[in-house]
Amino acid sequence: MSPVSHRDSPPSPRPPGRRLDESMTLLTSMMERPLDPGYAAAAEERQRAGLPTSTGLRTPTVAVAALVIGLLLAMGAVALRAPSTSAARAKEDLVKQVESRRAAVDKQAVQLRTTRAQVDELQARALSQQGEAPLQTRLQTLNLASGADAVTGKGLKVVLDNAEGARGTSADGNPRTTPENTEGVVLSKDLQVVVNGLWEAGAEAISVNGQRLTSRSAIRFAGEAILVNYRPLAPPYTISAIGDPASLQVEFADNDGGAYARALKDNYGIRVSIDAADTLTLPAATSLTVRDATVPTASPTASPTASPSESPP
Amino acid sequence: MIPLLGLVGGVLIGLLWGPDVPLGLQPYLPIAVIAALDAVFGAVRAVLDGIFNDKVFVVSFLANVVVAAFIVFLGDQLGVGSQLSTGVVVVLGVRIFSNVASIRRHLFKA
Numbered sequence: 503m504s505p506v507s508h509r510d511s512p513p514s515p516r517p518p519g520r521r522l523d524e525s526m527t528l529l530t531s532m533m534e535r536p537l538d539p540g541y542a543a544a545a546e547e548r549q550r551a552g553l554p555t556s557t558g559l560r561t562p563t564v565a566v567a568a569l570v571i572g573l574l575l576a577m578g579a580v581a582l583r584a585p586s587t588s589a590a591r592a593k594e595d596l597v598k599q600v601e602s603r604r605a606a607v608d609k610q611a612v613q614l615r616t617t618r619a620q621v622d623e624l625q626a627r628a629l630s631q632q633g634e635a636p637l638q639t640r641l642q643t644l645n646l647a648s649g650a651d652a653v654t655g656k657g658l659k660v661v662l663d664n665a666e667g668a669r670g671t672s673a674d675g676n677p678r679t680t681p682e683n684t685e686g687v688v689l690s691k692d693l694q695v696v697v698n699g700l701w702e703a704g705a706e707a708i709s710v711n712g713q714r715l716t717s718r719s720a721i722r723f724a725g726e727a728i729l730v731n732y733r734p735l736a737p738p739y740t741i742s743a744i745g746d747p748a749s750l751q752v753e754f755a756d757n758d759g760g761a762y763a764r765a766l767k768d769n770y771g772i773r774v775s776i777d778a779a780d781t782l783t784l785p786a787a788t789s790l791t792v793r794d795a796t797v798p799t800a801s802p803t804a805s806p807t808a809s810p811s812e813s814p815p
Numbered sequence: 816m817i818p819l820l821g822l823v824g825g826v827l828i829g830l831l832w833g834p835d836v837p838l839g840l841q842p843y844l845p846i847a848v849i850a851a852l853d854a855v856f857g858a859v860r861a862v863l864d865g866i867f868n869d870k871v872f873v874v875s876f877l878a879n880v881v882v883a884a885f886i887v888f889l890g891d892q893l894g895v896g897s898q899l900s901t902g903v904v905v906v907l908g909v910r911i912f913s914n915v916a917s918i919r920r921h922l923f924k925a
Contacts, residue, residue, distance in 0.1 A: 540875060541857075545866035552907045556867045560817055567876060568818040574880075578848040580829065588838070590904040613888020809849045 606659070613786045618650070618786065646707070649716035649787035653707045655780040658750045660696060661690045663738035665771035686771045688737060690723040692762070693730075697721065697741060699759010703744035705749050707784050710737045714787040729787050738773075747778035843884040844890065848901055850879035853907045856914040864920040883907070 518596045623644070665686025671700070685723040693710065700708055708715045712728040719756040727734040743750060754760045754776070765770040836844055854876035861867040883903050890899030 540871040541861040541866045541868055544868040548868070556862070556865050557869050559862065559869075561869045563873055565817050565821045567869075567873045568821030569825040569828075571855060572822040572827075573829045574825070574851050575822075575848060576826040576829020576837055577834060578844050580833055581841060581844055633840065665882050703903070761911065 524599065530553055551585055591614060612787050615652075615786055617795065619721060622651075629645070648790065649707065649719075650712045650790055652784060652786045653744055654781060654783045655744045656747050657705070657742060657744040658747055658754065658776045659775075659779045659782065660700070660741040660743070660754075661738050661775045662692060662741070662763075662766070663773040664688055667772065683692075688739060688766075689730070690721050690728045691766070692723045692766055692772070693728060693739060693741070695762045696759050699754055699757050700743040700750070700758065701760065702757050703743075703745070703753030705745045705750060707744040709742050709784040711740055712785060714784055716787045716790065716791070719787070731787070742779070742782045744782055747761075751776065751778060842886055842896070846887050846900060847882040848909075849904060849907045850883040851876060853911050853914075854879050856911050856918065860918050860921075861915045863918060879907075890904045 504656075524613075548557075549555055624637060625641070629635075629641070648655060690776070696712070697708055697715065710721070710730045713719070713733055713735070715730070719731050722729045724734065728736070728739070763774050767774045854872065857875060858867060858872045861872070886903055887896060887900050890896035894898075
């Protein structure tokens with residue numbers, strides 16, 4: 503390959519022996535003689551010594567060098583394929599911790615429900631033995647209202663989901679990698695208004711994505727996630743409300759919650775669906791604690807019973 | 816044949832044993848891989864030219880890797896690590912290309 507000058511200027515007289523492309527020796531030597539000159543030099547030397555120019559490939563040195571190069575290539579491929587920086591590793595660790603803790607919480611919730619069922623059974627037995635039937639019925643009503651018992655029945659199912667193409671909860675949580683559309687995202691406030699509308703419409707029990715709402719439940723926002731009972735939820739949000747489906751639907755359509763849901767649908771493209779359901783099963787709340795206990799005045803011998811407050815939020 | 820077996824053996828060892836590259840050496844790994852590729856293609860061309868020499872091959876391989884890593888290290892110390900890495904990649908890339916071109920001429924006569 504011979505370098506060509508693209509300039510039209512007449513060739514200036516140059517001292518003999520100077521190459522036309524002297525200023526580009528680096529480039530030309532790189533392009534013209536890519537082979538290590540050591541090979542040619544060694545070959546010449548061997549030729550002078552009367553040996554063949556090539557040493558051949560069957561030498562232990564070549565085998566070892568090939569092994570090392572293969573190892574290097576494999577190590578490079580393995581190490582560079584996944585960007586395993588320390589930050590990524592730390593994140594992985596954290597995700598693992600979160601998952602294992604969440605599994606532990608789920609396991610303990612199951613255990614808690616079993617234990618609570620045992621306690622309820624023993625309580626019922628103790629009360630019936632002592633002839634405290636009225637107290638027993640009152641306790642059942644309170645348990646139902648406070649969310650201490652799982653409930654099953656007819657009801658209404660309201661599903662809220664982010665609008666098509668809305669940001670949603672991005673997997674990496676990085677706002678820079680997510681699209682700008684944040685309007686079509688369901689916010690904690692939307693859930694609050696809809697849930698309050700359902701209470702107002704006469705719902706007897708409500709759960710959001712399997713989290714039973716009690717008088718002490720909070721629907722909050724933490725970063726991008728909606729927390730119910732301090733558990734992060736992912737869209738779509740399914741709100742199950744127990745009650746008479748027909749009257750619930752009518753009442754909800756009439757009150758502020760229903761109007762709000764329609765506005766969300768019309769103005770922000772949030773997907774809202776409201777359906778009657780024949781059987782809804784709401785789990786018992788797990789985050790109940792006894793805050794206030796009194797000895798019933800009617801029978802001083804009875805054991806103290808918990809009296810959770812029953813006012814809806 | 817022997818070099819090919821050695822290469823495959825090395826790849827297998829690397830994949831099965833899977834040694835962890837120390838974090839401090841990781842920035843030099845891509846450059847080392849490219850330098851190794853350059854040495855390999857240079858060796859293949861020398862074989863086809865009939866002037867292959869095992870000692871030259873090993874020395875050029877080691878020197879390539881060490882010098883490339885040193886240049887990147889120097890660049891990191893001077894704050895121009897990525898630029899110098901690019902320079903190394905360009906130079907070795909051009910060499911690989913022209914070596915492969917001459918290998919192609921040897922093999923396909925075109």
